[in-house]
Amino acid sequence: MPGTIQSIERAAQALHLLGAVPEPLPLGELARLLDLPKTTVHGIVRTLCEVGFVVQDPATGHYSLGSGLADLGRAVDPHLLRARVSHWADGLAARTGLAVEVAMLRGPTAELVAHVFRPDGSPQRLRVGELVPAHATALGHVLLAWAPVASRVRELALTAYTPTTPSTHVALGRALQLARRQGWAALDGGLTLGTAGVAAPIHHQVGTAVGAIGVVGPSDQVLQPSGAPHPGLVEQLLAAAHATASTLRDRL
């Protein structure tokens, strides 16, 4: 039986000790209990502080368990995501003149958790709560591209809503690869001819996206004749996504 990684075991022991007492522990005490030199323990708790599993009381220098541990088992609540994203989504709609939608992956679909109307006063219908097929929307492409279990794509039923809907796994795979490469996704007429969307991932943990934010509107207002998004659109989307992700990392 091969060995395990000593530094991870030691970190776990430090966490156990910090969890065993309600009050913060000084470094020397931790070192004494772990039977390790202070500098060794200091390296461990400094790393645990950086990843949020341990916090250091600035006044006393003592250490205790951090909220990062409690957060591990919790997926981001849709209401929390909506709360955090709405400010940026409002601004994005105002600046782009387009409707803004935010979605989270729900099996083969994208569930809209936030929707800001395009600001031109035209009649619109609130779509929050609606499930849209992930393969047929830019939002869905982003969610699939950054889903933890990418192999799930093989299981999707790829209904062709329009001639431009990716309706084979090869076509969808290519679109997702392109999204991963460029960091965003665009799709023209995937669900409705004449309507296009561009979306970007909202990251919470390394490598995956908790949601996606996108703009959607008439194709000629979202994309240039070349098929590329209008100048500045992608940058604004990425900025909104990044800002939302930052607020998600804030502790309440």
Place this chain on the structure above:
Amino acid sequence: MPGTIQSIERAAQALHLLGAVPEPLPLGELARLLDLPKTTVHGIVRTLCEVGFVVQDPATGHYSLGSGLADLGRAVDPHLLRARVSHWADGLAARTGLAVEVAMLRGPTAELVAHVFRPDGSPQRLRVGELVPAHATALGHVLLAWAPVASRVRELALTAYTPTTPSTHVALGRALQLARRQGWAALDGGLTLGTAGVAAPIHHQVGTAVGAIGVVGPSDQVLQPSGAPHPGLVEQLLAAAHATASTLRDRL
């Protein structure tokens, strides 16, 4: 600013990923998301499995968060300790003919969480819930000797109940050092003249004791004229303490 420990950071990233999805992740998927070779990730998750932070589904081989993480923030519940210790405490009382008490540290006192009567049928009073001064009992000496924050001893008010109560910090310190060295504590007449106790720590995490188990009775039945415990008494105590600790580590 000096660096942090890469392997601990990587372990934390693995835990975040496992926490981000409700279903278990295969090793290859974890490796892809972490952008690390499979063998590297395997070493990390094997270690996390060993410390209980991750579990592996035996059927599929996939990994998910373990209960060890949730356990970190929770001290052992007195009712749980009582439930786990009672079998061993009953046996100890039967074999030694002495009353058995189990306690947990509560500030400067030892709180009795379990009490088994001496089996001679004499009238006795149930003492569960009672707080006894830690410095004046063998149980309390054990709890103080293996407390996470040893420096708290300085803050104790050392009331002298009998001439043999350790009533200076020096005397108490010596008694605790002796306890740590020999792995158990004995005290004759600390609280009541003519009554002696011997106690051993119940460990849950490395280096600390979650509780203590001890026998208490007339001095001549607990200790030999030399002051040493009766033969076999310490071994039986340590066995009961160890068995209790083992059941505490079991997952319900």
Place this chain on the structure above:
DNA sequence: AACCATCGTTCGACGATGTCGAACGGAACG
């Protein structure tokens, strides 16, 4: 039945990183 792909796992070479003694500045105490 044979072949193939992919899985989790083990082995072991190698050098990158973790370990930890020495030493630091700061805070608290007598």
Place this chain on the structure above:
DNA sequence: CGTTCCGTTCGACATCGTCGAACGATGGTT
């Protein structure tokens, strides 16, 4: 003011983590 103890930094060194190669097991395909 001197002393003690704290958390922290530095840097030498060799231990340990990394990871390519390869394994047996499993499931799917022909």
